[in-house]
């Protein structure tokens with residue numbers, strides 16, 4: 257029995273609803289997976305939980321699903337935001353997918369002083385987030401913000417959300433104990449800089465901010481997309497939902 261594919265839909269989900277999927281989803285179901293009428297598909301929309309559906313029609317370029325029943329109630333997942341300096345294409349694709357798989361609820365590209373690529377394809381990021389969400393079983397697709405100036409984001413930072421600042425200049429040691437000391441249900445965010453790192457001004461402002469927790473990710477300097485996975489894994493393990 258093949259495992260039923262998971263698809264993200266925008267529409268409301270209710271028993272008996274008939275939903276025509278998008279052209280690329282139709283191609284995926286009919287031509288890539290070569291599914292047939294009657295085959296099961298799991299669908300979610302980020303609001304109504306996960307539902308079992310069945311293929312009810314396969315036409316030339318369209319596939320229609322009939323929604324059956326809810327199999328998983330909507331959950332929130334971790335209140336975890338991921339802030340990052342945008343990277344070049346494939347590394348950014350990778351980073352968006354990994355942040356989604358590691359439970360991020362919101363992806364916030366921030367333009368720091370040394371950010372290389374200030375132009376970001378937000379639609380491409382959203383498509384990567386949807387693809388990762390479908391694959392990893394989360395019930396919501398992370399929100400993807402438009403790029404914002406880092407200084408503005410920090411100036412408006414909410415006091416109740418801890419910003420875990422991955423500081424490549426931090427003295428090695430202690431990330432686990434620092435993160436484990438955070439309350440479990442505390443809203444969190446993780447910040448990873450660009451390949452050029454943070455500027456002295458940015459670092460000074462971050463270290464002076466009361467909501468910021470600076471951590472070292474060890475003695476080696478990782479590429480930003482590696483640091484993203486390392487930092488988000490650490491946060492999930494120490495104070496996230498890997499407990």
Ligand code: SAH
Nearest residue numbers: 422423424448449451452453473477478483
């Ligand atoms: N070019 C910079 C390094 C930038 S690495 C330099 O040589 O100093 C890209 C980002 O990954 C950094 O801004 C930081 O957020 C994160 N990072 C990489 N290695 C890290 C480490 N050992 N500790 C903390 N953060 C790290």
